[in-house]
Amino acid sequence: MFSKMILFVVVTCWIGIVAAVDDDKDEIESLGVFEGENLTIAIHIKKSDKDPQVLVTRLGSSPEPIAQLICHNEDRSLKYWESGVSLIYDGENVTLILMNVSYNQTGLYKVCKLSDSPLENKIYNVTVYQAPLSTISSSVMYSESFPAGITSAILVLIILVLITGAIGVFYWKRSKVTSYKVSQNDDTAASSLRGSLTVIDI
Missing domain, CATH: 2.60.40.10 (Immunoglobulins)
Incomplete structure (x- = not known):
């Protein structure tokens, strides 16, 4: 009986050792x-x-x-x-x-x-x-398609075009207002001249 118990303990320990080794x-x-x-x-x-x-x-x-x-x-x-x-x-x-x-x-x-x-x-x-989000992936694809130097150059060019266009529109509107004022002054001067003229019959 005692020998069987010892054998059982030995077998149980051996199985535990084998399982631990396999896990390692x-x-x-x-x-x-x-x-x-x-x-x-x-x-x-x-x-x-x-x-x-x-x-x-x-x-x-x-x-x-x-x-x-x-x-x-x-x-x-x-x-x-x-x-x-x-x-x-x-x-x-x-x-x-x-x-x-x-x-x-x-x-x-x-x-x-x-x-x-x-x-x-x-x-x-x-x-x-x-x-990743589609917006992120599309921006990554865009940056990969064009080198960093080219994309920055394109960005600078777009900004310059916008600034130039804004300046052109500003001066165009200013010149239009100036010409309108000049023509209005000319009409006023002409009407005053007509009022000051005296018709003399000979």
């Missing part, structure tokens, strides 16, 4: 992507692994499988639990693609290479950023 082996890599873009993750496969087995899960309160690659005697099969997910295997690498990602896809993703010995896991901390 999980590498964590941070990735960032904007909403609406595609997120690509390359998963390297050993050359000696002729029939790779890859499982991708999303971690949370309960892990949710997303995609799986199963190879057997060089026959490949793919399984998907979510739309907008793609796995591509070219014989050396498995490429995971999350297409048109949304903000709610932010989280931890675990890639398990089940055929590796020892088992290899990697965790990706994915952050999906909200897409």
